[in-house]
Amino acid sequence: MSDKIETPPDPRRTLTEQDLVGEQLPDWRMLIDRLHGSFDTGDFVSTVKLVDAISLAAEELDHYPGLDLATRRLDVRLFSHDVGGVTSRDVALAATISELALAAGATPHPERTNVLELGLDSADEAEIRPFWAALLDYETIQAWGEIQIRDATGRRPTIWFQPTDAHDSPRQRWHLDLRIPPEVVEDRIAAAIEAGGELVDDTAAPAFWVLADPQGNRACLTTWQGRESPSTSPSSS
Known part of the structure; x- marks a missing residue:
């Protein structure tokens, strides 16, 4: 019996909420056309350190998030501007940011994300x-x-x-x-x-x-x- 060859995800295909059901992204919510995450960092220095770590990861992936920096909080938006929606690139970066936040001791609060x-x-x-x-x-x-x-x-x-x-x-x-x-x-x-x-x-x-x-x-x-x-x-x- 031959092994199944998995097709790599298309980085230009936009994903729906249904597409993300099987993804392991507990820290994130897809609201309309973007992935949103929100993290409590404890203090401003910790927030900046987390931003620095995310910046390095984003540079390595050549894919960049929107960041809203507050004293003890970091809100993140992920969106592929070239195709106008969420793609596998955003999923990969979201998983990486969750790992970085966990390592930094930040607490995720996906329940407070919202879009007006x-x-x-x-x-x-x-x-x-x-x-x-x-x-x-x-x-x-x-x-x-x-x-x-x-x-x-x-x-x-x-x-x-x-x-x-x-x-x-x-x-x-x-x-x-x-x-x-x-x-x-x-x-x-x-x-x-x-x-x-x-x-x-x-x-x-x-x-x-x-x-x-x-x-x-x-x-x-x-x-x-x-x-x-x-x-x-x-x-x-």
Whole structure:
């Protein structure tokens, strides 16, 4: 009887949650299109040491994670940008990071991983999508049979568009405030207007500018300029 020859995994094939069921990745959760892990490290020095160890492993594998470093915590995101999803490369790096975390005495907390998405109701998403992509400096992607916009780093929420009947400009119960460096705000406003948006109010500039997409949904671009100390002035936007 001949031995079975196993085909090596295709590093460019994207994997689903179902594909990962048999993988030994107890420290990780696949949320939407990325692998997420979260580890308590004990103190900042230990966090940095773990980051250093992960960096060396990533360099050896020629595959690199997204890392969010806190005083006693390290959050990790794994994603293959060239194919737009999780691949065997991410699985291999996840297993390596788990080994490094165990050796460093870090405690995994996969139960606290999460991904926030924002859904925006619209009767014509194609009319307003360019505005939000320009305002937030997001990329436009095709995923799960729909067009979305997302932050390439995975740090900020993806936005998708919920079909709805046409309606008048909404009285919003929430809006987005986006704090950006003062030196880029004028270009960002211009990009949002070029994408179909409108500058609604700039009377509070340079503290904040109010913009709206073509259907009246509003957002504010904000900077630190033109504001008093946070401890002495009420919040505005």
